[in-house]
Amino acid sequence: MDDVVRQHKYMLSEDQMPTTWYNIMADLPTPPPPPLHPGTMQPVGPDDLAPLFPMELIMQEVSQERYIEIPGGVLDVYRQWRPSPLFRAHNLEKALGTPARIYYKYEGVSPAGSHKTNTSVPQAYYNKKEGTTRLTTETGAGQWGTALSFACALYDMECEVWQVGASFDSKPYRKLMIETFGAKVHRSPSELTDVGREFLKDPKNFSGSLGIAISEAVEVAAKDPNTRYALGSVLNHVLLHQTIIGEEALLQMAMAGDTPTHIVGCTGGGSNFAGLSFPFLREKLAGKISPRIIAAEPASCPSLTKGVYAYDFGDTAGMTPLMKMHTLGHDFIPDPIHAGGLRYHGMAPLISHVYEEGMMEAVAVPQTECFQAAVLFARTEGIVPAPEPTHALALAIREALKAKETGEETVILTALCGHGHFDLAAYDSYLRGAMVDENFDEARLQAAFDTIPVVAGQ
Numbered sequence: 001m002d003d004v005v006r007q008h009k010y011m012l013s014e015d016q017m018p019t020t021w022y023n024i025m026a027d028l029p030t031p032p033p034p035p036l037h038p039g040t041m042q043p044v045g046p047d048d049l050a051p052l053f054p055m056e057l058i059m060q061e062v063s064q065e066r067y068i069e070i071p072g073g074v075l076d077v078y079r080q081w082r083p084s085p086l087f088r089a090h091n092l093e094k095a096l097g098t099p100a101r102i103y104y105k106y107e108g109v110s111p112a113g114s115h116k117t118n119t120s121v122p123q124a125y126y127n128k129k130e131g132t133t134r135l136t137t138e139t140g141a142g143q144w145g146t147a148l149s150f151a152c153a154l155y156d157m158e159c160e161v162w163q164v165g166a167s168f169d170s171k172p173y174r175k176l177m178i179e180t181f182g183a184k185v186h187r188s189p190s191e192l193t194d195v196g197r198e199f200l201k202d203p204k205n206f207s208g209s210l211g212i213a214i215s216e217a218v219e220v221a222a223k224d225p226n227t228r229y230a231l232g233s234v235l236n237h238v239l240l241h242q243t244i245i246g247e248e249a250l251l252q253m254a255m256a257g258d259t260p261t262h263i264v265g266c267t268g269g270g271s272n273f274a275g276l277s278f279p280f281l282r283e284k285l286a287g288k289i290s291p292r293i294i295a296a297e298p299a300s301c302p303s304l305t306k307g308v309y310a311y312d313f314g315d316t317a318g319m320t321p322l323m324k325m326h327t328l329g330h331d332f333i334p335d336p337i338h339a340g341g342l343r344y345h346g347m348a349p350l351i352s353h354v355y356e357e358g359m360m361e362a363v364a365v366p367q368t369e370c371f372q373a374a375v376l377f378a379r380t381e382g383i384v385p386a387p388e389p390t391h392a393l394a395l396a397i398r399e400a401l402k403a404k405e406t407g408e409e410t411v412i413l414t415a416l417c418g419h420g421h422f423d424l425a426a427y428d429s430y431l432r433g434a435m436v437d438e439n440f441d442e443a444r445l446q447a448a449f450d451t452i453p454v455v456a457g458q
Contacts, residue, residue, distance in 0.1 A: 007088065008087060008090060010085070010253075011083070011085055013083075014083070016251065017082055018070075018244055020067040020068060021067070021070060021244060023065055024243075024274075024278045024281065025236070026066035029357065030353075032349055032353035033324035036311060036455065037321060038322050041456070048321065054130040054132065056130070057126050060236070060237040073125055081109045081117070084245070086255075086256070088101065089102040089104060093400070095380045096397065098404040098410075100410035101410070101412070102412045103253065103411070103414070104414050105276060105414070105415045107418060108385075108416065108418050110147070113143065114386065115245060115271070115272050115418065116148075116271075117147040119147075119237075120144070120151040121154070123241075124151035124154065124230070127157065131226075134157060135157060135158070135159050135227070135229070137160075137229065137232065138164070139161050139232065140167055140210050140213075140268070140342070140344070141167050141386065141388065142163060142167060142175065145163060145178045145185065147232070148183070148232070149178045149179075160186070160220065161178055161183050162186050164208040164209060164210055164213050165187050165188055170425050171423065186216075188208045189208055192220075193215075195317040195319070198317075205333060210269075210343055210345075211316035211330055211345050214314060233268065233270060233271040234323075234344075236348075238271050241275075245272070245275040245276050246276045246278055246280055249279070261409065262399050263291050263413050263414075264392045264412060264414045265277060265392050266389050266390075266417065267297045267342070268343065268388065271348065272389075273295055273351065273415070275415070276413070276415040280293070281359060285359075294363060296364075296394065297365070298342045298343075298365065299364040300334055301334040302364040303344070303345065304355055304364075305363070306440075307327050308326070308327060309324070309326050309327075309352060310455070311323065311324050311452075311455040312345075312346060313330040314346060316345075324352065325346045325347050326346065327346040329451050329452050365395060368436070370387065370391050370394045373390055373393040374390040374427070377393050383419060384427070385416055386418035388417060389417045392415065392416075393416070396414045
């Protein structure tokens with residue numbers, strides 16, 4: 001024990017909160033391939049997306065502007081929990097015996113307990129402006145469903161959520177939180193939609209996937225002119241909204257007088273990772289800093305490290321436009337790991353493009369290593385993390401231990417994108433010694449690859 005008093009957190013005032021989102025499209029050396037209409041194989045236009053999204057979000061999806069103003073109404077809601085704190089993980093560093101300095105940007109302070117509220121609020125805001133009365137969506141672990149139900153409650157809109165079956169069964173209290181905010185929650189696949197009934201015919205689909213849940217939510221939205229669909233990750237406008245994380249972190253790292261050498265984030269669809277890393281990537285492209293930017297993905301759903309870069313559907317039923325992304329195949333059903341929010345077959349097209357251009361790295365991490373990191377983090381930093389960011393914590397610890405061996409100056413920044421208060425069954429499994437690392441099924445992956453559409457010239 002010692003009596004040293006150190007600075008543990010770096011806080012911005014509400015007046016210091018960024019007032020714009022950052023659009024990386026403006027700074028990429030080459031533009032990413034456009035989404036294609038699956039019928040015509042031509043680039044998707046605004047009219048193709050209008051049945052699902054309000055026009056302002058469609059314009060953000062295709063915008064080339066570097067900065068987009070955050071509406072005052074959204075900023076006002078953000079101020080309920082933003083700016084979020086940046087912490088220095090002094091106690092974790094001490095436990096590891098590492099000279100590395102570890103910082104984490106904590107998004108668990110939001111009403112939903114995760115970063116997802118950063119995009120649910122503007123999505124509900126723009127939909128309300130255009131007269132939408134109901135939003136449908138998918139959710140994995142339930143963080144996104146919670147965030148959207150909160151936002152819909154603020155704007156007096158109905159909300160209907162299809163939750164991936166494996167998470168619906170293992171996280172009952174997340175369902176109750178969503179219902180407390182006023183939304184309806186269905187287990188996916190469900191008997192409520194045509195695609196759900198079709199998927200239920202095959203037992204392999206019973207645990208569900210984000211791709212299946214997306215199909216169900218899209219089907220319902222497309223049939224009702226007063227209903228729109230809201231996506232919790234993957235699309236450009238979703239990643240855009242999350243960049244407030246990285247913009248704040250840039251200011252907070254300056255407050256700390258430090259510059260990251262490593263930026264580490266977990267990836268499922270990619271919004272949290274993009275939100276943290278894209279503002280730093282802007283600075284890297286401008287020659288101001290030179291961090292390694294590393295995505296940590298689950299070993300059982302490794303779209304970046306084992307997927308192919310190809311045009312594929314964003315959902316399992318093939319109802320969305322074709323997007324050029326790293327994909328395991330839209331028919332791929334991941335093992336029901338505890339990090340339900342990362343069980344997505346593809347990766348955001350923007351992140352996929354950045355990865356293809358060599359601007360970032362990716363590492364697949366097994367879940368037992370993730371929970372080992374999570375328990376150490378909880379016992380040193382006092383926060384029980386959601387299963388998703390434990391992948392980034394595990395990778396951050398790997399890098400911190402390397403610094404212990406090499407003596408190289410290492411400053412690690414990661415995003416702790418949510419708390420794990422509704423994920424304690426996963427911790428129970430780990431602490432009882434019941435958690436296992438699933439053997440990745442290469443044959444199943446190859447079968448899913450075979451479902452990827454053939455697009456000329458890709």
